[in-house]
Amino acid sequence: MTNTTHPAAPLLRIEGIAKSYDGSVRVFDDLWFDVFPGEFICLIGHSGCGKTTILNILAGLEDTSAGHVLLDGHQLQGPHLDRAVVFQSHALLPWKSVLDNILFAVQGRWPAWPREKAVAHARHYLALVHLGHAEDKRPAELSGGMRQRVGIARALAIEPKILLLDEPFSALDALTRGRLQDELVSVCRQRRQTTFMITHDIDEALLLADRIVLMTSGPEARVCEIVENTLPASRTRSDVHRHPHYTPMRNHLLEFLVNRSAPLEAHAGDAARDHRRPPIVRPLPAPALQGA
Amino acid sequence: MSLHPTPSRRHRARSALLALALLAALLGVWHAIVASPADAGAGMDAEYAALMGTAAKGGSSLPTPAEVGSTIAGHLASPFQYPGTEQPGLLVHLGYSLARVAIGFSLAVAVAVPLGFVIGMSPLMHGALDPFIQVLKPVSPLAWLPLALYTIKDAQVSAIFVIFICSIWPTLVNTAFGVMRVRLEWLNVARTLQTSRWRLVRHVLLPAALPTVLAGMRISVGIAWLVIVAAEMLVGGTGIGYFIWNEWNNLQIANIITAILVIGVVGVALDGLLAQVGRRFSYAE
Numbered sequence: 001m002t003n004t005t006h007p008a009a010p011l012l013r014i015e016g017i018a019k020s021y022d023g024s025v026r027v028f029d030d031l032w033f034d035v036f037p038g039e040f041i042c043l044i045g046h047s048g049c050g051k052t053t054i055l056n057i058l059a060g061l062e063d064t065s066a067g068h069v070l071l072d073g074h075q076l077q078g079p080h081l082d083r084a085v086v087f088q089s090h091a092l093l094p095w096k097s098v099l100d101n102i103l104f105a106v107q108g109r110w111p112a113w114p115r116e117k118a119v120a121h122a123r124h125y126l127a128l129v130h131l132g133h134a135e136d137k138r139p140a141e142l143s144g145g146m147r148q149r150v151g152i153a154r155a156l157a158i159e160p161k162i163l164l165l166d167e168p169f170s171a172l173d174a175l176t177r178g179r180l181q182d183e184l185v186s187v188c189r190q191r192r193q194t195t196f197m198i199t200h201d202i203d204e205a206l207l208l209a210d211r212i213v214l215m216t217s218g219p220e221a222r223v224c225e226i227v228e229n230t231l232p233a234s235r236t237r238s239d240v241h242r243h244p245h246y247t248p249m250r251n252h253l254l255e256f257l258v259n260r261s262a263p264l265e266a267h268a269g270d271a272a273r274d275h276r277r278p279p280i281v282r283p284l285p286a287p288a289l290q291g292a
Numbered sequence: 293m294s295l296h297p298t299p300s301r302r303h304r305a306r307s308a309l310l311a312l313a314l315l316a317a318l319l320g321v322w323h324a325i326v327a328s329p330a331d332a333g334a335g336m337d338a339e340y341a342a343l344m345g346t347a348a349k350g351g352s353s354l355p356t357p358a359e360v361g362s363t364i365a366g367h368l369a370s371p372f373q374y375p376g377t378e379q380p381g382l383l384v385h386l387g388y389s390l391a392r393v394a395i396g397f398s399l400a401v402a403v404a405v406p407l408g409f410v411i412g413m414s415p416l417m418h419g420a421l422d423p424f425i426q427v428l429k430p431v432s433p434l435a436w437l438p439l440a441l442y443t444i445k446d447a448q449v450s451a452i453f454v455i456f457i458c459s460i461w462p463t464l465v466n467t468a469f470g471v472m473r474v475r476l477e478w479l480n481v482a483r484t485l486q487t488s489r490w491r492l493v494r495h496v497l498l499p500a501a502l503p504t505v506l507a508g509m510r511i512s513v514g515i516a517w518l519v520i521v522a523a524e525m526l527v528g529g530t531g532i533g534y535f536i537w538n539e540w541n542n543l544q545i546a547n548i549i550t551a552i553l554v555i556g557v558v559g560v561a562l563d564g565l566l567a568q569v570g571r572r573f574s575y576a577e
Contacts, residue, residue: 060483079484080486084484089477091477091480091481093496095575138575
């Protein structure tokens with residue numbers, strides 16, 4: 001997979017979106033980036049730069065104060081079944097069994113399907129996240145990791161054009177998080193599932209993302225740059241740290257979060273910056289050529 | 293730590309034992325006071341004392357526990373006919389009361405639950421209807437009775453109306469609260485799945501709010517059972533409230549105590565029934 005060129009048209013275009021509450025200071029302003037079909041995008045930024053708001057806008061749960069988002073060339077208007085959300089807090093319906101939670105989504109997506117077909121479809125996605133044995137359990141009877149897997153299965157089951165994830169693993173312990181990251185990346189790669197994920201975890205972004213959108217801190221947060229992942233697509237959690245590109249990639253992201261994520265206005269010479277085309281960066285080992 | 297941790301079986305047994313001891317003590321004191329052959333009817337007109345039955349007994353006109361016991365046994369033996377007469381028995385009166393409560397309460401639920409959903413789902417309706425609810429809720433249900441008698445012109449229907457009006461408020465307020473309090477993330481899930489309004493109510497709002505709705509219904513049925521006794525005393529004819537008032541006029545104190553016990557036991561049963569339904573629809577988050 002090449003990261004530099006995208007022959008296809010972008011699936012999702014974020015064009016100059018901004019958000020302000022009560023019309024005053026903008027949490028973020030003039031954000032531009034694209035998401036291409038089959039791509040896994042991670043968005044990284046400190047708390048308060050409006051990450052969740054961006055995801056809610058993409059999901060159609062919130063409106064923009066300025067700018068717009070295009071999906072397949074059509075402007076987003078409210079929530080739609082072509083986008084599925086995995087919520088930070090899993091958001092399963094506690095009075096429904098695991099299977100019924102997925103069935104609720106499947107029957108909403110394909111109301112005309114007979115029940116047997118919907119159940120078979122739901123079971124298929126439950127098996128995909130290795131939870132076939134737990135279909136009759138209530139969410140309260142599951143561990144945090146299992147609940148989030150049901151959330152992922154529910155989102156995948158409606159076969160969305162784009163999967164939106166809001167820090168889905170942040171509440172999980174490290175071991176569970178790692179296992180779920182592996183499962184998510186394998187499912188998304190197999191299905192060429194276009195995915196947009198919010199995270200603040202550098203290692204998660206390195207493992208999962210093809211490209212990483214770096215946000216400066218708010219207020220008036222901007223896209224600082226877009227980092228292309230130079231690690232091979234075949235990377236896995238167990239071997240990713242041995243690859244020669246790993247250290248430059250990780251250091252670049254870490255350096256950004258620690259030193260360079262202050263509001264853009266703090267940097268000199270940014271007046272002439274074109275927010276429509278954030279710089280694209282390809283971190284490589286020192287002897288190789290830098291930059292894009 | 294809770295002051296009342298889940299009691300062990302041993303603790304429950306001891307509580308039951310203590311309750312039995314308290315009951316025995318209560319009956320003992322009762323018997324002692326009523327049956328003591330003190331200065332019977334002292335300072336009382338002899339004729340009045342005879343009328344009150346005190347002359348024949350001890351210092352009090354109240355029946356002894358044993359007399360109440362035999363009265364209860366008499367009603368149990370003849371539940372459909374007042375012992376020794378052709379009049380309707382205690383169970384018949386109880387049936388009338390339960391039927392009135394069932395009808396009034398069902399009508400109240402049929403109105404309060406849909407209306408509560410409307411109020412809970414629409415801030416506009418909430419703002420518009422809340423003043424009415426706030427003003428009408430604290431009105432004693434019996435205050436409606438004259439108005440009901442005057443307009444409906446039927447005592448039986450008026451009693452049912454009083455039950456309806458007193459059961460409506462807790463269910464209405466709880467339903468609206470339960471619907472308003474449904475977690476935003478569940479609503480967001482429904483929104484992202486483009487759930488229709490009907491599916492939202494059926495699959496999200498109703499099951500999410502149901503424990504709160506049922507808690508409101510439990511309060512409603514409790515209040516309805518309190519109010520029916522007073523309403524029947526005023527309306528008359530049939531029912532456990534009428535029974536008590538009638539026995540008061542006949543000065544049959546043992547029958548009044550019997551009826552009080554029956555009302556208490558039936559109240560516990562109604563509350564337990566609603567609690568059972570509530571447990572059936574509760575969920576762990």
